[in-house]
Amino acid sequence: MDKEENYLELKKFCVDEGIDLFGVADISQVRDEFKIAPKVAQKLDKAICLGVMLSAAVLSEIDIVPTKLYFHHYKIVNSFLDHIALRLCNIIQKKGYLALAVPATQIIDWEKNVGHLSHRKLGVLAGLGWIGRNNLLVNEKLGSQFRIVSVLTDISLKTDELSKKDCGECKACVKICPSGAVQDNPADFDHVKCFEKLKSFQKQRQAEQFVCGICVNVCRGNKK
Ligand code: B12
Ligand code: SF4
Ligand code: SF4
Numbered sequence: 001m002d003k004e005e006n007y008l009e010l011k012k013f014c015v016d017e018g019i020d021l022f023g024v025a026d027i028s029q030v031r032d033e034f035k036i037a038p039k040v041a042q043k044l045d046k047a048i049c050l051g052v053m054l055s056a057a058v059l060s061e062i063d064i065v066p067t068k069l070y071f072h073h074y075k076i077v078n079s080f081l082d083h084i085a086l087r088l089c090n091i092i093q094k095k096g097y098l099a100l101a102v103p104a105t106q107i108i109d110w111e112k113n114v115g116h117l118s119h120r121k122l123g124v125l126a127g128l129g130w131i132g133r134n135n136l137l138v139n140e141k142l143g144s145q146f147r148i149v150s151v152l153t154d155i156s157l158k159t160d161e162l163s164k165k166d167c168g169e170c171k172a173c174v175k176i177c178p179s180g181a182v183q184d185n186p187a188d189f190d191h192v193k194c195f196e197k198l199k200s201f202q203k204q205r206q207a208e209q210f211v212c213g214i215c216v217n218v219c220r221g222n223k224k
Contacts, residue, residue: 003156010157013091014050017084021051021139021146023126023160030125034117035108036100036152043098044152046159049119049126050084051139051146052077059145059217064178066201066211074147074211078104081149088151097155104149113195119148127160134173134182134215135189140165143221170222173215182215 011022025047034041058073085101092099102116123137124130128148132138139146140163167186174182179197181190198210 003158006155007158010048010088010091014084014088017087018052018080019050019084020053020142021049021128021148023049023123023128024157025049025122025125025127026159027122027125027152030121031152035114036102036116040100041152044100044154046153046155046157047122047126048088048151048153048157049123049128049148050081050088050151051123051128051142051148052081052084053142054145054147054216056145059213062213062217064214065204066213070213071209071211074209074213077147081147085149085151089153092151092153092155095155097153099151099153099155102150102152104147117150119150122150123148124162127163129163129221130166131186132167132173132219133171133184133186133189134177134219135186135191135194136215136219138167138219138221140221144216144219165222168222172218172220176218177215 014022027047028045031041054077055073058069061067062070081104089099089101106115107113108116120131120137129137129139132144134144136144138144174184179193181194183189198212201212202210
């Protein structure tokens with residue numbers, strides 16, 4: 001099968017299973033950054049990035065603190081993404097290729113606070129959107145109201161174009177962020193202020209993990 005046919009078949013599987021965003025990135029220039037054994041990473045030249053939308057109703061309950069419903073939703077959506085990624089890997093493997101699912105949310109270095117790789121960065125390279133003022137991956141249709149997972153593979157696939165969109169004049173997240181982390185220029189995002197706020201939410205027992213959701217709730221992707 002050629003790369004177009006493989007793309008359509010894998011996309012159909014994912015969409016039928018409930019995936020809302022599907023994109024493919026060439027990772028041959030970025031895989032050296034991954035915290036995955038080079039002997040494995042070097043064999044994988046594409047990332048399939050999958051996104052699933054969040055519940056607008058659950059998000060809209062968030063006002064100035066994350067809610068218990070949002071925390072549960074966060075866990076369920078991560079688990080859903082990890083399951084679809086596993087099933088996608090099995091389909092690819094049965095065709096005789098390699099496929100490695102990178103967990104939706106797993107921190108492997110607690111000092112630097114990083115995962116195996118950046119799903120946001122791969123999402124940009126797979127054409128799913130752009131990095132917004134809130135430092136999240138923003139999609140034209142879903143805003144930041146989705147979570148993502150990536151499957152690395154060596155199967156032949158066509159790749160997607162980068163998005164040409166950006167936040168435009170929208171500054172909804174700049175105004176609403178309770179920590180002052182979000183600035184007009186996305187490059188000035190203050191990771192420390194954001195993390196301190198998430199730690200304080202956790203201390204207030206809003207959630208057992210570091211969640212917030214305020215800048216997710218307001219981001220509709222520069223829609224009028
Ligand atoms: C650790 C972590 C955190 C840490 C922060 C660490 C950090 N440095 O960002 C804490 C606990 C604070 C955190 C907070 C949140 N997180 Co978090 N987090 C992660 C996790 C597990 C790893 C992130 C990581 O490794 N970062 C390392 C750095 C290098 O990468 P990065 O920050 O992701 O990406 C930047 C660089 O790649 C840089 N960059 C450098 N070179 C290049 C080149 C190109 C071409 C591009 C495009 C970018 C780029 O731009 C990117 C954006 O700043 C990811 C899952 C994953 N594995 O990606 C989720 C993830 C990033 N988190 C997510 C979310 C939603 C949140 C929260 C909203 C919490 C919540 N759920 O309520 C907040 C938002 C904070 C914010 N506004 O950024 C989502 C983002 C979804 C989206 N639509 O963007 C992710 C992808 C989880 C998921 N599976 O969906 N998170
Ligand atoms: S996650 Fe919360 S504290 Fe961090 S940037 Fe978004 S709104 Fe601000
Ligand atoms: S809320 Fe507006 S400014 Fe903030 S990331 Fe989303 S589109 Fe960009």
